[in-house]
Amino acid sequence: MKRPIGPIAGLCLLLFFAAHAHAGPAARQVTDMVGRSVTVPAKARRLVTTFKPASLCVTALGLQDNLVAIDTDSKRDRLQLAVNPAIADLPAVGQKSTGINFEAILAVNPDLVVLFAQKDGIAIADRLRDHGVAAIVILPEKIESLYATLDLIAGAAGQPGKADRAVAACRRMVELAGQRVASVLPAQRKTVYFASALGVFSTATGDLLQDEMITLAGGIHAGHGLSGYFREISPEQFIAWNPDLVVISGPTAQRARRVLQQPQFAGVSAVAAGRIFDFPSNIAPWDFPSPLSVAGILWLAEKCYPEQFGDIDVEAEIDRLHRTLFGKGFHELGGTLGD
Numbered sequence: 001m002k003r004p005i006g007p008i009a010g011l012c013l014l015l016f017f018a019a020h021a022h023a024g025p026a027a028r029q030v031t032d033m034v035g036r037s038v039t040v041p042a043k044a045r046r047l048v049t050t051f052k053p054a055s056l057c058v059t060a061l062g063l064q065d066n067l068v069a070i071d072t073d074s075k076r077d078r079l080q081l082a083v084n085p086a087i088a089d090l091p092a093v094g095q096k097s098t099g100i101n102f103e104a105i106l107a108v109n110p111d112l113v114v115l116f117a118q119k120d121g122i123a124i125a126d127r128l129r130d131h132g133v134a135a136i137v138i139l140p141e142k143i144e145s146l147y148a149t150l151d152l153i154a155g156a157a158g159q160p161g162k163a164d165r166a167v168a169a170c171r172r173m174v175e176l177a178g179q180r181v182a183s184v185l186p187a188q189r190k191t192v193y194f195a196s197a198l199g200v201f202s203t204a205t206g207d208l209l210q211d212e213m214i215t216l217a218g219g220i221h222a223g224h225g226l227s228g229y230f231r232e233i234s235p236e237q238f239i240a241w242n243p244d245l246v247v248i249s250g251p252t253a254q255r256a257r258r259v260l261q262q263p264q265f266a267g268v269s270a271v272a273a274g275r276i277f278d279f280p281s282n283i284a285p286w287d288f289p290s291p292l293s294v295a296g297i298l299w300l301a302e303k304c305y306p307e308q309f310g311d312i313d314v315e316a317e318i319d320r321l322h323r324t325l326f327g328k329g330f331h332e333l334g335g336t337l338g339d
Helices: 007-023 052-060 078-083 085-089 102-107 121-130 143-156 162-181 209-216 235-241 250-260 293-304 314-326
Strands: 028-031 037-040 047-049 067-069 112-116 134-138 191-195 245-248 276-278
Touching: 028 143, 037 134, 047 052, 052 078, 052 112, 052 143, 052 314, 078 085, 078 314, 102 121, 112 121, 121 134, 134 143, 143 162, 143 209, 143 293, 162 209, 162 293, 162 314, 191 209, 191 235, 209 293, 245 250, 245 293, 250 276, 293 314
Parallel strands: 047 067, 047 112, 112 134, 191 245, 245 276
Antiparallel strands: 028 037
């Protein structure tokens, strides 16, 4: 005698068959950024993103109207709200840092889910596959892999041409920064210390995107020799590195500045020269692995070597990038640099 199917199991089966119905006869195979082969529908019309950088990628691709659920953090992201106010009403599925709500993803019956490789992203993607839901994993921790991320999301969504314009705009900004700092001699390169949102003595390692951003801006990353994710260092190590610039990420900037005002840091070059900057921007961060990181590269290059940018309006370039990616200029979206 067959056991009756319970309501939860029944729901899962319905979602499974609904997802396969979405895939349809024209379903395709794509390979995600951790090497998983994923069956995706011919055109994914119902997208779910699970952390802010992925949501910014989707928005930069012009696919924001296809979102049916989004990471919790993006529901408060000023840039994305300015582009698409409807995201405030989308169901939230949690976020990478605090945990993903698996049932909340299934509940919106998505065609495609975008996850990040860190933490449990790959495991959740495999669980979604077992429920008949296409899920790709991205890993945009290098600038070239950021371009690959845009290509992958657009291709998996069935709209590969959407990535061309966004990638071209990002490449142009990185090339512009590179041209401007190319003539800076190695001995003149500025040492840059990156203070993460976790605290002033938490810094990015050489494995993270921030390391490459500093290099592309013509700087020398103080934490380049470290490995892993964000790492805590001692105040003594900070003094020994003696950076020429300090850039501070996130909402803890004021607290970090107060710490650096303590007498023991007065001899650090960046502190003595007052070259401590909050990493932009007020509407969406530029130091995260999203298309906006290229704006961070140009901004940082100008902060390191302002003499190389005397004939360039950096804010106009940043405005142009936002207009290309999001249909509105940086200031029109409510952005300010605050420095």
